[in-house]
Amino acid sequence: MNIFPGLVADSVVISHNPSDPNDVLIELYGCSPETVTRAVQRAARAQPAWLAVGAAARSAALHRVGDALEAAHEELAGLLVREVGKPLTEAREELTRAVAIWRYYARLPQEAPRAVHEPTSGPGLLLTRRRPHGVAGLITSWHFPLAAPSWNAAPALVAGNTVVVKPAPEATACALRLAEILKGVIPPDVLQIAPGGPEVGATLAGLADVVSFTGSSEVGTAVVCAAASRGVPAQTEVSGHNAAVVLPDANVARAAADIAAAITGYAGQKRTSTKRVIAVDSVLPKLREALRQAFQSLSARDPNTTEAVCGPLISKAARDRVIHARDSALASGAHVLAGDTRGRCEQAAGWYVDPVLLENVPDDHDLNRRRISGPVAVLSKVEDFDGAIRAANSGRCAVVSSLHTSDLEKALTAVDRLNAAMVRVNAPTTGAEFLLPLEREKDPRKVWEKERATMDFYTSTRTVSLLPTVSA
Template structure:
């Protein structure tokens, strides 16, 4: 397999062209990581903390270079690329403190002298399979907690983000002992081999591939988590600030061309909210700056591939378009931020994650109806609720089948120190990020310490 990574704003600009290393290379990387892992786990809190802190410093020092690389390779608008790099450094720094945290507890015995201890220990080698849309942050929020807990890491990034992964790996490897962090570029072959060899697996990507990863890992009896997308709704009640809600929702539809699992793809206007929301959101989407991701002020850049743009354009075909609905001429895989209405219940926009800057405007008679519409999707990642009524917001919080609910805020946005994940088809296994990630990359062990003889 020849792996090619192109600039989506200028497809003639090829960043990477290489031959994928194959399944053996992935399996070999795991074995080398397993050899290095024991010493890394035994190195102690100070050594692991210092190493992760050094990665954070290296990311900060290379911030401008990394942001420019994300713009060029995955078409991320410059402002978002800079923010992602800053978050990447912050995540490494956050987990640099984790090695000093307690890893267990001491308990009294039920009877007699002795001690009962619980202690969390690393699994061994963490196999990480990551997408292209957050080429620095997602590999980091998987690798940093795994390393902090004493695991070694083998990373298989998406082919479209190979150059970003290679540069991140260079920064990480400089701070860590040999073999503790290894990059294996490639596609499905390398990813499958990694799942077949690692001791714990974390995946972010499409639903279909994620289900395959889960099946393979669970058949081996190893811990696995999979984040597999969303079909996220924004609920807007009649008492909402329509200008603010429209600004939040437009940003969640069009930001980075909608190429986020937390992007808004369904907008549900409740009762009398329909007309003012339709007007405000249509105006907001038409005003979104679209164009070269390297330009200051760009919000919506190109889609990642030509096929991705074709999929997005097909999603609005034959639907009434309120904003957008066009594909600009010229180089680059661009699509205008689009809002459609009168979408039939069985339409693909209400069943599948399109992963582009397009959303459907729906109507609900009341909040209960809006909650039912939201929960009807097979995904359950994040929902935003826009209202001035705290009681209504709390009502929605209790009944929505999504892993995250954001009130009077965009559906996009992640707090890396809190658990991240969804329900239903969006996620499988434990949550990512924060303390939840440290728990996932370790297993709990119980020790009974009894005296050799009773005095």
């Protein structure tokens, strides 16, 4: 299935089923830079007419997109399971979220605040309006193949921008299916898909009027620098080395269940997955046992079952990285606290690894220094609350930190002191709310923009003065 003509033969996109790599969902030639350029040009030509239809018509179109996605709910959930290995229950939840996103942004234009002021002297009006940038270039990842494009495309479109999406190669089939659904709802060239590899993303980032990127920190930095050199707004969503802190007064059984789910869910590949568990000294023995119990029912399994929590990893390379990190930690003196390292799942046809929680991992090991995408995490001990905060903040660019405690004062203190975009108290690190903005701490790339903040990102402010004619 090709969205564009003229695809070049040196950029082949192949999408495999992670639970059965012999099952190839899609194989096509990725876009050339010239093809991406033509797509952006078509989007630029379509943008004035899309803006001119008015906010009500754009809102109605977004409502229809939500209805169309809802009608295809089970088909699309099955596609998510097949293409990216997302467990069925979670795939259904992603579709429900995607539908809610389109419907939510459909109503925002009527609610968006606009300021009206009196001039400093004399009669007239001073007001502000939000105006679209033009063409939005969306470079998306495979982690949420339908929800992630939705929470960027929906606000961009309803604000009057047109959109070109470069999906991750691993999620190309999902992106093309989304485009097919939207084709019957919105005008031609208002949303286009540009499949391909890094060269497609680089070309799109160099041409679009506003850029949103989801992926690695290194590439995100390059995207922001390229956009800044052109004076173009850019936002990025990158991974976090997220920590869960457990204090002695926590409900340990509940904390362990939340933490285990956040380590293993979607094979530990979410950007909000827990990678470090930090326990204050006195709670450690009880937490160890609770985590062992919680992990017992969370082994990797076929994502097509409703019982599955941990499915396959996205690729063989991803699986190999997890196995290497785990085994090198064990070779360095770490030991397994919970989970399985006997490699039974690793012999399966799919890219499976059983979840594992390690203890006594050396401080300088990769698992303590950077995020490894997979169902592997590290448990460490600290002496007190202050030590727990310092340990949580030592991680590289945490997206989320969780704190498990029954002490309200400590919870409120942690909210102020934890360097994370989101702090979740007595909850897993996973589970970002699309209704609220999520802004990264101490990171020049800055954003996971949501809710009204997204509307602001995809528009610029125009100040208008309306003054009466002065007689000659």
